[in-house]
Structure formats: structure tokens, C-alpha cells
Amino acid sequence: MNITVFIKQIPDTNDVKWTENNNIDRIQTDSIMNPVDKTAIEAALRIKEANNSKITIVTMGPKKAEAVLKEAIAMGADEAILLCDSKFAGSDTLATSKILAASIKEILPDTDILIFGKSAADGETGQTGPCVAARLNIPFISDITDIIEITDKDITVNSETENEKNIIKCQYPLVLCINNYIYKPRLPRIAGYIKAKDYIYKTFTIEDLKLTSGETGIKGSPTYVSQIFKCEDTRNGKIFDYKTTDFTQIYEEIQKVI
């Protein structure tokens, strides 16, 4: 079986560096693999262990995305692909899903299972996986909390939302969206690091994907940001320093509201 896992590199949002103008300093802020994508790779590795499969990792981004591809190879993925083209820059969800769907059509048409992490920690829209499925006209299952059974034809999974649990069976090809932290992603072993060090990933451009520049990047993205700002509302509340204020005074204020 062939599994394709889509991963994303994101700015480390736990360690954002700001510029003087209140913007994210993209150069100073480190890039990391989107955390839930590690869980997605772990799910793929578990499927591979249960049913001999080939795992291909796909990411879209600049050359420095190499780091997350190598990390995935070190974890145990078989192949890694970088979709890299200046004409991809600035793609929104619609354009991104078009590019990712084209990678399946043009490079990996034998894929049985496409796996996505539930959402990216930087954008949090969680739309890319379902949009790729819609574009490829294949089903998707989201909120997956466990994989129950895998056969050559279909997969049975547990999908769980706040109100209900569903056991769902579906034929290939399909898209799975994996929830955060359902599996603990394994740490790479030494042999994995050695493999990753020498691994040469393949790069594909807009021509390889048979797309035109009008379909990708800023041109191919219907949505655009008109302005970015820091939330400036304020309640002008009473702020106390615990060390220098008598707690009775603080508690009197709290008492008024609770």
C-alpha cells in the first residue's frame, strides 16, 4: 500500500520574536514541523507496521523545508518530496489544496491513503485536508482517534467529536485527518538519522505539477490579507503587584465580582 503524509513547517509559535513594528520576525523565529504532523507520520508508521506499506512525505515550501523532510525520514518514512517554486509563495487554502492535489495526480497517483494532521498550529484552519479530498473527489474522515483495521481494500477507524464516537469504514483512496496527540510520535533512532543525513529528496516545480501561475501563489489565491494588527482592545483594569500590595486589598476587588 502507498501512504502519503502531508506535513507543514511553521514558525515556532511558542517562541515568537517580534519586530519593532509589532510584526512577527520571520527570520529570527525558528521553523519547526507542525506538531500534529508528527502524529500523522506516527499513524502512517503504524499502518506500515501492520500492513507493509511505502510512506512518502510531501511538503510545500522553500528550500529550508528540507529540515522537516529529513526529520520525517529519520522517523522512518521511505521517501520525501518538496514542492518548491517561487510561484507557490503566498498560496491560501484554495491554492494550497490545488497544489497538494496536483502532487497526488502527477507524482503519486498510486496513493491509497493520504494523511494530514488535523490543523497547522500557525493557521489553525484545519481546512487543507478536507479541501484536497474534495478536489480529488475522494472521501475524507476527520477527528480520527484510532485506526482499528486495515485491509488491502479498506480501512476502519474511530472518529470522535465532542458529542459522539463513530466507527467508520471506507475504501481507498481516502484522506485521513489525524487528531493531536492520539499517538506519541516516536523519536528517530541513530540509524534513522544516518539515513536522513544521506537522503536526497526530490524537488518538484509548478511545471512538474502541470499547473499554471494563475492557479497558485498570490495570483491563484482568492483570499488576501488587507491588514494585520495586534488586538488593541483594553479594559483598563486595576493591576496589582502581589509582592508589593496587601492581599486584603486585592481580595476586596475580587470579592466585588465573584
Next chain:
Amino acid sequence: MEPNGILIYAQKNQEGRIEPVVFELLSKARSLKEKLWNQRIMVCLIGERKNYDSIVNELGKYGADEVVIVSDDRLKDYNKIYHSEIFTQIAKKYPPRIILIGATPQGKEIAAYTSTKLETGLTADCTNLDIGENYLLLSTRPTFGGQMTADILCKTFPQMATVQQNIFQAIKKENTARAIFNWIDIDKIENKIEIIKTIQKEKHNKDIREAEIIIAGGQGACQENGFALIYELAKKLNGAVAGSREAYEKGYITKSQQVGQSGKVVAPKVYIAIGISGADQHLTGIKNSGKIIAINKDKNAPIFKYADIGIIGDLFEILPRLINEIDIDKEEKNE
């Protein structure tokens, strides 16, 4: 056909009632409509065959002008393939300028499918909507991991947005809606997904969206006995426990207790933020709260700007002290 008006997806809960977010979106749509030459507000309702008079009436009271009904007994329960495809077909038949959908798991699936099929833009989890330049929908949402906020426009029609429950207020007005019945052959929709079993989950905790007092922990509380103290304080105040995205990611709370853009939007009388720094994506989830009390050791934490009462200090010193004071208070009242 020239795109016209606003289309809203009427999602239902497990008991078959319309979700509150639909009425909230209708109320917001009324203010958008005023800036769009009073174009129609349409609602798409998908469900089993039955009499929908009272639902149409209720949707009308919140601002719907027309309710498009697609009914078939196989549509009683939500089925992502049927519902997504039907909603898309309705959006093609009555092309709107704007599509608004509640950002529930169901709504997000439908929004993703529809935007792809209509080749249009989608802005997810918006925190405000307005009409901006060139009469385009202006969607506001947190960005960059929730640290910042962005205004987003869309240059294709329909312009699509999803919004969480509790972002907007549902307000009634004098209005009546007209029902329009549509028939769609669902045998023509290919369905490869088989649901083998559905188990309704028992609700252990009250929905935090209904709580009057919420005590929420963030990164600062994700160590030692931080959450034990939060639970103790919640018990004393008869409040609900919630947390930030970090607290969910570190396993201290469940997804249903997560507050913020990717969690829930809450509006309690009192929100106590403990060890929460206050990224935009979290503040989005609490700005409708009555009073906000914040405890954080970093005096520069953005949460203090939003707090009515802020205490700069170590939560592991402050919480035991606060719990103790509440105990003394209660004893005095009992005497």
C-alpha cells in the same frame, strides 16, 4: 447569474434543533445586508421529511428572508457527503455573494467541500465580519499562531466565512421567512463511507459555554500542582474549569474545555485566567466575558490589558491564598 445576498447553512444538533450559531449568524447577516442594498438572506435547511413551519418561522424571526428546504428521510442524521453536496448544489442554484457557516465540526466540513467545489476563498473561524472596500466581505481572524489579527478579503464569489458560536449575539426582530422546497436526487450522490456504529458520548462536564464562572489555566499552570489548584478554586466558586491551547496540548484539559479560536468562545460573568499570557487567539474566545481576572507572573503579558483585575505574581503563591480567603468568607457567612 449575478451573485445575490447571503446564504447561511442551518445546522442542527443531535436533537434536531437548530444550533444557536445559526441565529447568531442571521443577526449578523442583517447588519451586513443593510450595507448590501438589502439583498436577501437565505438559509439552507437539510433534513428528514417533516413539517418545517415552526423552524421556518423561527429562522424568519432572526432575519431569514427565504428558507430553502431539501428533505429526504435519509437526511435525518448528518451525513458529510450528502449534506456537503446538497449544500453546494443549493449554493450553485441560488448563487450568493456571501456564505456564512457555523464553525462546528460539521460546518467546517461543509465549508471546506463547498469552497473547493465553487473554487472560492474561505476564511475560517472569523472573529468579526463587516462589509469593506468595494462592498466585499471583510473577515477578521487571528493569524500567526494566534499572536496577531488579520483582516481578510476575498476576490471571488461567493465569499465564504465560518464563525464560532458566541462570537455574535442572536437578536430577534419582526420578520417572516418564506419557505422554498427543493428536491435533490441523493441516489446520484456517490457515498463510499460506511458508518458502522455511532455511540453518543456521555457528557461528564457541563458545556463551558453555559458556565457563569470559568477558571482557566494556561502554560504557566502546566506544571506541578497548577491544575489541582485550579480545580480546587473552581469547586469553591462553583465554576467550570477550562484552559488555553497549551493546556490542551499538554493534556491538562480536554478539547471540550479549550477556550479560544480553535476551542470554544465563552461568555461567563467572570473569567479567571491563570498563567495565560493572552495571545489574540485566546482573547478572541473571552472578550465577551463579564469580568476578567488575570494572574500571571509576567507583568508584560498581554492578558493584563484585557483584565478588569490583574495580579502580577506567582500563581503557586496566589492561588492558595485566594482559596484560603474564600474559605474564611464562607465560614463567616455560615456563622
